[in-house]
Amino acid sequence: MSEQVERLKTLIIGSGPAGYTAAIYASRADLKPVMYTGMEPGGQLTTTTEVDNFPGYPEGIDGPTMMVQLQQQAERFGTEVRIGMVTAVDFNNEAGGIHKVTVDDNKVIEAESVIISTGATAKYLNIPSEQRLRGGGVSACAVCDGFFYKGQDVAIVGAGDTAAEEASYLANICNKVTMLVRKDHMRASKAMQHRVNSLDNIDVRYNTEVDEVIGEQVVEGLRMVNNQTGEKEDIAITGLFIAIGHKPNTDIFKGQLDMDDTGYIITEGKSTKTNKPGVFASGDVQDKEYRQAVTAAGTGCMAALDAERYLAAVESKEEVSV
Secondary structure (H helix, E strand, O other): OOOEEEEEEEEEEOOHHHHHHHHHHHHHOOOOEEEEOOOOOOHHHHHOOOEOOOOOOOOOEOHHHHHHHHHHHHHHOOOEEEOOOEEEEEOOOOOOOOEEEEEOOOEEEEEEEEEEOOOEEEOOOOOHHHHHOEOOOEEOOHHHHHHHHOOOEEEEEOOOHHHHHHHHHHHHHOOEEEEEOOOOOOOOOHHHHHHHHOOOOEEEEOOEEEEEEEOOOOOOEEEEEEOOOOOEEEEEOOEEEEOOOEEEOOHHHOOOOOEOOOOOEOOOOOOOEOOOOOEEEOHHHOOOOOOOHHHHHHHHHHHHHHHHHHHHHHHHHHHHHO
């Protein structure tokens, strides 16, 4: 393996709203950022048909187009966007130290600062009919897509606080919400369970799983199966929301960065600083509460500002020592 080494001021790992916003701010601050997009350029929004809740788009915009425009804006200010996958990292423990990042197993990047925006991946049931209809009525974000099903009948899968919260949200705008809980009880807190049970238009089905999502181009119905009796039942719905959790894309950073017990990167206070000087985390990779495009973009801005201040402080110390 011939090892190529390149030195950068700022490396951005991952695209999406957080990465591209970080790139816009970093390039405007003359940090000469280079971004590696990962295997899914544009992140989760590239699987979303319509984005109606991002400020500045009164008529809405489809996710892939929005990501292309964010990339173009970042490139306009000098960001170099590259297709590639970061496969290993070696972060320095010292302020002013150089971080080493390996791309596609054969190229080594030496970076003075690193912004991580690798996001999180929604967990799906991974049954063929569900995967086929992703973007055609199957969604992993009720807050993002629920508006499109106003006054309609929908279903949601999940048993935790997020599922209960999203079921309650959907109940406020939809005609009926069928909630599928795999076990004979919810994992959600008692307060969230009480909220779900207090809403007349939520029908909770315990010991129930998805057997098949019905529809060719869009969701038209759902075949449910009772996992105790084997009995199946079809209901007519137009939207199916999967709320069984997210997995942060942080595997390559384990052992390098502080994380919580579910793998989300821990940042310092209200900043994007990680436990390694010069390494910053933005977007869903460090946010398990909101997970919205606009909040991810906000933390991307913060990460670029934190990186700019960090590099300025390091350079000041070097000048004083000289």
